[in-house]
Amino acid sequence: MAADVENDDMFIDTLPDYLRCPVCLCCLTNPYQTPCGHRFCKDCILPIMHSRTALCPVDRTPVDATNTFPDNAAKLQINALKIRCLNEGCDWRGEYSDKGNHKCAYAPIPCDFCNTLVCKADLDTHKTVCPQRKVVCEHCGLEVVCSELTHHHDQCSNYPLLCQYACSSGPIPRKDIDKHYQGCPSHPIPCTMAPFGCEQLVKRGDLPEHVLTCGPKHAHKMASALLELQKQVAELSVRVGAQGESTHTLETTLYPCSGQFTWRIDEIRSKILAAEAGEPVASVIYSPSFYSFESGYKMCLCVYPAGDNNEGFLSLYLVLMKGQFDEVLPWPFQKRVVLSLLNCRIPNQPLLKDIHPDPRLHYFHRPESPRNVGYGYPKYIALSKLMNEDSDFVENGAIFIRAIVFHNL
Numbered sequence: 401m402a403a404d405v406e407n408d409d410m411f412i413d414t415l416p417d418y419l420r421c422p423v424c425l426c427c428l429t430n431p432y433q434t435p436c437g438h439r440f441c442k443d444c445i446l447p448i449m450h451s452r453t454a455l456c457p458v459d460r461t462p463v464d465a466t467n468t469f470p471d472n473a474a475k476l477q478i479n480a481l482k483i484r485c486l487n488e489g490c491d492w493r494g495e496y497s498d499k500g501n502h503k504c505a506y507a508p509i510p511c512d513f514c515n516t517l518v519c520k521a522d523l524d525t526h527k528t529v530c531p532q533r534k535v536v537c538e539h540c541g542l543e544v545v546c547s548e549l550t551h552h553h554d555q556c557s558n559y560p561l562l563c564q565y566a567c568s569s570g571p572i573p574r575k576d577i578d579k580h581y582q583g584c585p586s587h588p589i590p591c592t593m594a595p596f597g598c599e600q601l602v603k604r605g606d607l608p609e610h611v612l613t614c615g616p617k618h619a620h621k622m623a624s625a626l627l628e629l630q631k632q633v634a635e636l637s638v639r640v641g642a643q644g645e646s647t648h649t650l651e652t653t654l655y656p657c658s659g660q661f662t663w664r665i666d667e668i669r670s671k672i673l674a675a676e677a678g679e680p681v682a683s684v685i686y687s688p689s690f691y692s693f694e695s696g697y698k699m700c701l702c703v704y705p706a707g708d709n710n711e712g713f714l715s716l717y718l719v720l721m722k723g724q725f726d727e728v729l730p731w732p733f734q735k736r737v738v739l740s741l742l743n744c745r746i747p748n749q750p751l752l753k754d755i756h757p758d759p760r761l762h763y764f765h766r767p768e769s770p771r772n773v774g775y776g777y778p779k780y781i782a783l784s785k786l787m788n789e790d791s792d793f794v795e796n797g798a799i800f801i802r803a804i805v806f807h808n809l
Contacts, residue, residue, distance in 0.1 A: 412482040419478055422458050428478055433471040436461040489521065596621040659805035663687040663701055666798045672783055675706035689721055692805040697733055698723025701803055702774040706783065714781050716801065717774025718755055722767040732764040733757050736806040741781060744795035751793070753777050
């Protein structure tokens with residue numbers, strides 16, 4: 401075992417060999433003496449005494465607990481030895497016996513941030529420069545480790561940046577830099593006349609003045625492009641109109657599956673109140689048109705929210721309309737139609753009303769105008785049954801009216 405150099409340096413005078421343990425080679429600690437007269441540290445000799453081969457490490461003489469004892473004489477000699485503090489900067493001197501009482505101000509203690517051993521007297525100074533100390537970012541207020549501050553600045557949303565186009569705006573927080581570039585007067589952007597031949601990049605702030613000089617050079621090309629654009633717009637308008645007509649034709653040729661059409665009327669209570677107040681727009685509502693069957697009769701439904709004569713009832717009528725297949729259909733119209741107001745609470749209990757067309761009535765003759773006068777029920781349902789908040793026929797402010805056309809009747 402190598403000698404403890406620090407232990408030796410602690411003694412002002414050279415440590416005598418007779419006070420050095422032959423096992424650890426350090427100054428004796430709690431010295432014990434064997435029957436052969438050799439001295440050892442207590443912690444060095446006890447394991448040997450209790451081992452199978454309890455022999456003195458120096459001369460191999462048997463040793464045991466009965467003939468090995470504490471050496472108080474050696475202990476007194478050691479306690480009287482002159483020592484010094486080995487901590488740098490400390491001038492303490494004293495006897496070995498005073499070693500435990502010396503509270504050195506220069507003793508190394510671990511730094512709270514980096515755990516490095518630092519002289520106690522220098523600890524406060526060390527903490528002010530320790531790379532692991534916590535510091536607060538002056539830009540965002542976030543606490544970070546000092547050694548990572550530079551990396552944090554590379555990501556900090558409030559870190560000030562200078563405009564890459566060297567404008568006069570000064571430092572700009574990183575989070576605002578992209579927005580700044582969108583309006584930066586020094587940001588080079590294509591000239592607004594670029595579609596007409598100008599290839600220059602111009603500072604945003606200089607663009608108006610540039611266009612004044614650039615515009616006349618490309619006016620001819622711009623005029624040609626404008627004329628071409630007008631031509632394309634005109635052609636597109638024609639195509640859109642044609643498309644609209646096709647869509648209208650498609651919509652008006654739709655027919656309900658199995659001769660059935662369902663009409664949703666939203667905000668029915670508001671419409672009733674408006675009709676009762678005499679608002680012309682609200683007095684009558686027509687449904688989208690539908691066909692009774694494929695290549696069949698065109699028709700729609702008509703509702704007077706407050707009744708024909710504002711008598712406290714909702715009126716419901718079936719209206720025949722001029723359709724695309726009237727020439728090949730038998731007239732007058734004689735199909736049975738069932739009108740029903742759907743019950744939103746009890747689905748199998750709608751309010752049903754039948755229409756059995758009378759061929760003598762003009763309502764069912766072939767329409768000569770876009771639509772005939774409607775035929776149906778002026779007092780289809782009392783308004784009180786719809787205005788009631790607990791109405792079975794109103795759900796989310798809407799009512800649902802269904803028309804079923806029976807083809808074979």
